[in-house]
Amino acid sequence: MKRIATSFCFLLVFVLSIQAQQALWQGPEIVSPEIHPDNTVTFRLFAPNAALVELSGDFITDEMLNNSDPGNRNIKMEKGNDGLWTYTTPSPLTPELYSYSMIVDGLRINDPSNVYLNRDIATLSNYFIISGDYADLYKVRNVPHGSVIKQWYDSPTLGTKRRVSIYTPPGYEKGDREYPVLYLLHGMGGDEEAWLSLGRADRIMDNLIAEGRAEPMIVVMTNGNVDQTAAPGESDLGLYTPTTRLPHTMDGSFETAFPDIVNFVEENYRVKKEKGSRAIAGLSMGGFHSMQISKEYPELFDYVGLFSAAVDRGDKSIPMYNNVEEKLAVQFANAPRLYWIGIGKDDFLFDENVAYRKLLDSKRYPYEYVQTPDGHIWKNWRIYLSEFVPRLFK
């Protein structure tokens, strides 16, 4: 009994020290966000000294706005006598992965009760998931899980080592089966982490494969900034503030060096090495890269996905971006099995995609087109990935 008592004592010391720490941080124990059974959500912040606490988030609809400033999309939270600020949505939220922050007397902060954050370039935001529809693909479910590998490969073309994130499907470790490969490219300001964090790519793959909707495949998430060997904090540049202002993101360098990563994957992973087993897709700048790469190496990819693609932003004085129509003619002479375009109706690149589709139409090049609501946002890119992947390698 003495030993048991000692053991409990030991646990108690740990637990008390943690509780003390939490108490120091937050006052009383706070649950935030709390997702109720009907999918309304309550946010809470203990801030007895604050004069105004607001919520900022992509779940906020016009009906929720409770201030009189039409330029202010933030919601005021309500202060209780106990110093606890709360806000409960007036109606259930629809299924989605939502991001939010709190604003305390003008200072934007993350919710101290929610440890789950995504980084979008230099901005950290909390997130939560309302189940259902597409969002069920974004959750970790009780299904077989693939592996995620962060590793460095050699790019002889660029003369550097570069970091890449690779998803291998459940079962990859066993047997001698060879898998097809999807190359998945991020947008401007992103890096090899973006599709895993904001894009939930590993969860989407696990779930689509478990549902029998997608072929087991390897997904290769590159870093499309040739001036950056790795995501912020993962290179010898140290702990700097991420920025979009990276040179050489759209000057042809990434596309020229792209065979380096294909060679690395095909030499180091158990993959099928044929056009019918390779796909490339990307969002925004990554959609631009995917368009350029797939036409530049027409023998490489039988599946191409342009998600909200910055499809016509290439500086034509750069050889890679010149003579696009001629190169497309070569590509479509032996057309990809799937050339897939998705964009939101409110996207600032919408008109550009209309023009690009007109070009494809005028040449009678086959493609598929998906139009969604909303604009240039991750919600759409998660949907596009969820729709594109089931179409691959079948």
Place this chain on the structure above:
Amino acid sequence: MKRIATSFCFLLVFVLSIQAQQALWQGPEIVSPEIHPDNTVTFRLFAPNAALVELSGDFITDEMLNNSDPGNRNIKMEKGNDGLWTYTTPSPLTPELYSYSMIVDGLRINDPSNVYLNRDIATLSNYFIISGDYADLYKVRNVPHGSVIKQWYDSPTLGTKRRVSIYTPPGYEKGDREYPVLYLLHGMGGDEEAWLSLGRADRIMDNLIAEGRAEPMIVVMTNGNVDQTAAPGESDLGLYTPTTRLPHTMDGSFETAFPDIVNFVEENYRVKKEKGSRAIAGLSMGGFHSMQISKEYPELFDYVGLFSAAVDRGDKSIPMYNNVEEKLAVQFANAPRLYWIGIGKDDFLFDENVAYRKLLDSKRYPYEYVQTPDGHIWKNWRIYLSEFVPRLFK
């Protein structure tokens, strides 16, 4: 030229929207922390409406304290007329990975100018690194990098799939060399992410190997909470608040199931399968686990590391924790090549480690002992890993 203009315009839209976002968050562009050439550090927060902004951090020494409350270890920052609060350390900081937070009118927040965070159980803190000494091992340097794999393995003993983090050394992907394996265990409240984030294990391994101080090896970072299949957010439990209050962390279950992960690694990785090529080490509860596992399976490990180990906290009514002396006698009949004990002088487990060493001394069991300043903190565990790893497999 029109195309170039369009391209610039496109970049501008992106950059402006990001700047607007940053401006919304922070007011003017803020650099925080700024590490000066002499290793003094300036912290900054734009909070014009705040009445008091404090800093909390493990870099704070008595000489920095600038308030009169002896119970308050926080530093007051100074408010400028522009709403910018600043604090500069009065003297250079010694090399280390430091963690900190800011406290705005009593509300603890993360520094919005620093995207680098570590999670310790349910607490996120910003961090920065002052170069030199051990801290040079914690940085990403321009050296060959190993890979980090997050994957799931089957534990027949526990009847579940479980998540594990695995480091493979540079060059693992090529050739047919077989590698030794270090099993590296976390403490109470930790999980399979802890040694990578707070412990910087992958950086330490890369750098020690690059310096020729460590043998290339595989490092297997398990989840020692058998009631938790994966780190918070990585299992189908969803996005819950992490806690130390996990059952079955010290009831013998983890130790009983440990051969499952050894079998998985030896079946799926190119490793040497002999006692002389296996090491096990852990911190706090993980040190306890390492002690128990290494004596329970005396044929498995030739290298054992007990870092600030909770070495005598086992409930003796549990068979795994009973008859420890008899089991140690078996283990030391064919003694491990290295039995390594490290603890800080201020650790609350210090006396317990003194008693354990007395037991080993009384039996003349060989071990090595390293005593450091400070207590039960990650600074010590990073140092212990940095000292232990160069001793392995030689």
